Amino acid sequence: MSTAASRRANTEPRWLRVLLLCVGLGFLFFFLALPLLAVFVEALSAGWSAYIEALDDPETRSAIALTLLVALTVLPFNVTFGVAAAWAIAKFDFRGKSLLITLIDLPFAVSPVVVGLVFLLIFGAQGLFGPSLAAHDIKVVFALPGIIVVTLFITFPFVARELIPLMQAQGKDEEEAAISLGASAWQMFRRVTLPNITWGLLYGVILANARAMGEFGAVSVVSGHIRGETNTLPLHVEILYNEYNAVGAFASASVLALLALVTLVAKSIVEWRMHRETRMLAEALPAEGNPGRGRLVAPVSPASGDF
């Protein structure tokens, strides 16, 4: 009786629970599941052959390739700079540290279109470096370098943001221990720091990757929309849609959605691993002494037990 009564005492009435559940699930369905479903339904509305044909279009294939190329180029930079920034912020005290943290957050705060315009102003024909770039026949804006640079800017904070709290929580004791044991700076980083941040780093990379593949606004400004050359997948979707090519647009969108789904699965796996590891870290110390083993017989020092 008491358990049933106490359960009733700290739960809401049945009708309220059902209502809240329906509101929550309904929201999830209409705003998340339904649009995703619609993408695939629309893409396949003219049948499988039309879908395959739409994807087989050379311009679509070039857009997919460009998107993957940009993402793969950006990630190594993101990893390097993200780890370096997080390392500096988490393990050292220096003047201007909070300014650096603010700067790292800047890409989150600025609208992507503004980012694109800023880079247009710097590297464009009338921009800051425009004339000297043109003199050396280097194309940044309306070409691959421009797309990579803005994507780099947009995705910069993800890795650093993910690592800073993790590295701060871990402190620098382990690094100091490694140094006092004679490790070089590289050995310390390779054997102690990096293994400790592996999962956090991977998580940051996945988020940055999702953003790099899906970025529209900033890329749209600097890409110049040259079909088959500087059109990334999101830009390509827009162009096709504006041309009333619904099947083509949704087929391309479905590729993006698939990439997103893969990212999500990878993210949940990493999250699960990270969760497991933080739980292991946070686990309270096991009870002092190991009851199963009985007391340790000490050969050297009789009184030291199994503490």
Added chain:
Amino acid sequence: MSIEIRAISKRFGGFVALDDINLQIPTGELVALLGPSGCGKTTLLRIIAGMESADAGQVLFAGEEATHVHARDRNVGFVFQHYALFRHMSVFENVAFGLRVKPRKVRPSAAEIRQRVNDLLKLVQLDWLADRYPSQLSGGQRQRIALARALAVEPRVLLLDEPFGALDTRVRKELRRWLRRLHDEMHISSVFVTHDQEEALEVADRVVVMNRGRIEQIGSPDEVYSNPASPFVYQFLGNVNVFHSRVHGEWADVGRAGGGPEGEATAYVRPHDIEIEHRPVVGSLEATVQEVHPIGPLVRVELAHASELIEVELTRERATVLALAEGQQVWLKPRQVRVFAAPSAAMEEGGSGI
């Protein structure tokens, strides 16, 4: 190997962490740096280890200048308060770390490493935990593994930063006795930092009492306890009753009106150095019993003398003989008093009697 600290100073912004510290640690000694938090003891230890750089002064190892030697080349073993075990490595790999990162020329072979690590794990009596991860160990086990890891590189000096601070009382007591025995077997110069006076007095050969970035006293545990050099040491090492008095040469006249021209002074008496009598004797103080608490093997009696509260510790036997009751009138006679001139810290040896 001996350690010498010469005129070390360190500031953090406006905070003076260490102020002109001079200290000699002879080979093979176990020295405790004892003091309240913020007294600079951990900073001093980290400067010896090379993890912190001093603003001024020198550190010498075996008479050789080591002030600018990098931490990784100092060959010191460092044990952290929170163990700092490598969380992603097994116990075995933790202990093996210092050997594995050695340059190839001097690195022992895989078989030698295995042998060395197993020997060390036996030394700390945890060889059955070799395959576990740090998160699967208890606090005491972790600290013993941390010690084995530090010893693996055969350090010339062992430095321990509050090594038992994160452990519960019973484990702490067992572990510190074990450390003492280990030190007696290995005879490696060791410095450990603690804020626990009992720990320092029990384990160390010598105790360095620190306060506000300065050394207050250096001496054997018995010396610093029974012959404190300053009021701070008196109060930091155990309980003490403080009497404000007037100094007459060697004679402290506590709590009485009048007084000579010699000036203000303060007398310090340990609670167990006060005798309680039922009738007045020469040089005794009148007091009223306020409360009687039996605490374990001792009986703590609180007495009131004028407006001051005096604490006395008696053995159970003595308390039974006295049969004290609350509100009873008694006379106190100190066995040992120490008088320091106030307010300047100039020390003056006090006579006995109040």
